[in-house]
Amino acid sequence: LYGIQQATMGNIFNVLCGNKDQVVETHKDSEPTQPKRQKVVNNEDETYSTSAEQKFVTNAVREARQDANHYSEKRSNCMQQSQEAYTNGDKAKAKRLSNEGKKWGKQMEDANARAARLILEPQNIFKTGCIDLHGLFVQEAIEASNDFLNYWSDNKKNRDHVVIITGAGHHSHKKGVPLIRPKIEEILRHRKLDYEPINGNGAFYIKLQLRQ
Numbered sequence: 492l493y494g495i496q497q498a499t500m501g502n503i504f505n506v507l508c509g510n511k512d513q514v515v516e517t518h519k520d521s522e523p524t525q526p527k528r529q530k531v532v533n534n535e536d537e538t539y540s541t542s543a544e545q546k547f548v549t550n551a552v553r554e555a556r557q558d559a560n561h562y563s564e565k566r567s568n569c570m571q572q573s574q575e576a577y578t579n580g581d582k583a584k585a586k587r588l589s590n591e592g593k594k595w596g597k598q599m600e601d602a603n604a605r606a607a608r609l610i611l612e613p614q615n616i617f618k619t620g621c622i623d624l625h626g627l628f629v630q631e632a633i634e635a636s637n638d639f640l641n642y643w644s645d646n647k648k649n650r651d652h653v654v655i656i657t658g659a660g661h662h663s664h665k666k667g668v669p670l671i672r673p674k675i676e677e678i679l680r681h682r683k684l685d686y687e688p689i690n691g692n693g694a695f696y697i698k699l700q701l702r703q
Contacts, residue, residue: 545625545626546623546625547609547610547611547613547614547623547625547626548610548625548626549609551609552606552609552610552626555602555603555605555606555609556602556603556606558598558602559599559600559602559603559606562595562596562598562599562602563595563596563599565592565595566592566593566595566596566599567592568592569588569589569591569592569595570588570589570592572588573585573586573588573589573592576588603628603631606626607627607628607631607635610623610625610626610627611627611635616635616639616642617639617642617643620643620650620652620653620654621653621654621655621656622635622636622639622653622654622655622656623656624636624655624656624657624658624671624675625656625658627671629670629671629674632657632671632674632675633674633675633678636655636675636678637678639653639655640653640678640682640684640697643699644682644699647699647700650699651698651699651700652696652697652698652699653697653699654689654694654695654696654697655675655694655695655697656690656693656694657669657671657672657675657693657694657695658671658672658693659672659691659692659693660672672692675695676695679695679697684697684698684699685697685698685700686698
């Protein structure tokens with residue numbers, strides 16, 4: 492476990508999701524360099540950014556999020572114009588714009604769902620026992636983590652622990668305040684699972700047995 496705690500976020504997925512008994516030693520002269528910040532996209536008050544530590548946030552994921560952001564702007568414009576039309580007494584126009592806004596909203600949801608799927612599917616979380624939540628929005632991360640924990644709670648004879656990588660909140664739009672991590676910890680507490688933070692509070696090492 493000491494080796495796991497010392498692993499960098501850039502390699503922790505490979506360490507923990509390969510051989511669960513593998514231990515990595517790090518040295519002072521091998522400290523990771525600060526990853527370069529990439530473009531940040533806002534959508535529905537959520538923010539994600541890509542860096543070297545977000546290995547599953549691919550170009551396809553970025554494109555899906557950008558599509559969702561575009562559809563969100565379209566929806567907002569329609570809803571604003573709908574409200575203005577209603578205020579001016581043009582209820583027919585207001586209704587038309589409202590329906591158009593709902594269509595853009597559906598496309599936004601579909602694009603975000605595509606992004607989440609592109610992040611999660613390559614991870615083989617039901618084989619590796621590890622899930623990396625980088626690039627997911629809060630609700631996406633909650634749903635994915637619950638599905639992950641439900642599966643391994645039913646299949647714990649195959650392994651004694653799992654790992655959830657949340658990140659430490661460095662890419663949060665709230666200036667470094669983690670959004671996903673406290674939500675996942677709340678889930679773990681509610682499920683009465685034994686767990687401990689690892690990798691500088693960027694991940695949770697979770698024992699599948701319930702606390703006594």
